[in-house]
Amino acid sequence: MGLGPGLLDVLRDYYPIFLRGMVGTLKYAFIAVSLGSILGAFIALINLSKSKALNTLGAIYVNVLRGTPLLVQMYIAYFFIPIAIPALNSVSKEVYVLIALILNSSAYVSEIIRGGINSVDKGQTEAARSLGMTASHTMTKIVLPQAIKNILPALANEYIAMIKETSLAGTFMLYELMYTRTLLANKFLVWQPLFIIAAIYLVLTLVLSWGVRSMEKRFSVSD
């Protein structure tokens, strides 16, 4: 048995499959990070609140999701959600896996938002409060506009990390880049898809990282 067809031949013959896989990867990463951001913002508020009980709950949430492998979280979502919530039985299995991705991302995003808010000098809050500004005006008009410079690039980096993480979703037959390996293995193509997939991941992450760096540069100029 020889090496079989070369990389370019495989890419030419099957590019629609890779393309669909790439779109799937970008889509799942986007869903995970954008919904994860909304959830993560609430978690950040819980962690920043003055209530010790809420802080503890938030810390448990973040630590569990960051301290256990995403793959384990996906398995739990995949097998446990349909048992625990029978009403969700009719929902596509894709959704269970996505829930794991979203929850996982929300834990990381909550820390990004918390870090961004904490990075704003405490004197800013004190100045605003000493002017008699309400806590919510202080947050929306003074703290968040300054925190966003740190939050946005970190969020973009989270999206890049998530592009790699979603490769685990292929295990559950979600159509993303890594899943194309399973499809093509059925056609006795074993090694070629792996290199093509790796190359596509690399291009995606490099291009996006470059974009993030120029975004950071723009922000630092306006400092």
Place this chain on the structure above:
Amino acid sequence: MIEKNEVLIETKDLRKNFGDLQVLKGISEKIYRGEVMTIIGPSGGGKSTFLRCLNMLEEPSGGQVIFEGVVLDAKSTDLNRHRQKIGMVFQQFNVFPHLTVLENITLAPTLELGVSKEDAEKEALELLKMVGLEEKVHEYPRKLSGGQKQRLAIVRALAMHPDVMLFDEPTSALDPEMVKGVLDVIQDLAESGMTCVIVTHEMGFAKQISDRILFIDDGIVAESGTPEELFEHPQNPRTKDFLSKVLY
């Protein structure tokens, strides 16, 4: 002389702990409307903490702060409304870097007092003229010197029409050549009748501007009096010791 009989701020046995550290050990003082009070004392004695308790930036551990007859550290008090009447100027300026000079001044009055944008800007321009910053209206604070930032911080507080201004070492972070410009603004303000409470290490300034000086040491008011009493005839050995170190 201004009649000094209306108590504007009163502290009653004010205490503050940070964990096990007792920083304020019971301070009872009255600050009268129109009075200029400066606070001096060694580093770590609790001057900033005392000042920050007056507008509840630090929550007292015990005792009371009464401002215009209202107990500030009572649960039912609408703190924001009273803070609007207590301006504060910080050592580190704390101007808002993401807002222009003009916006720094107009933000709080428009948001919290419901002043129209037009009126707020008109007043901001007058205030900026008063402190010689009218040319910087549309600049961002990063283009300002330290002294200009501090003058901006002062008029930002004034735009809320406070009844008292608190200053925490307003010139300590400034290059020497910037100090006078800021002290002049504070002096004008004091002479216009504004009640001022000023923590400072500028002894000459304290001597010249104060109606009364508090010497705070180790969490208590160790001595207080007119500049003449405190500087010429200090009674407490700790005051004498402190003054001998800071006056050449």
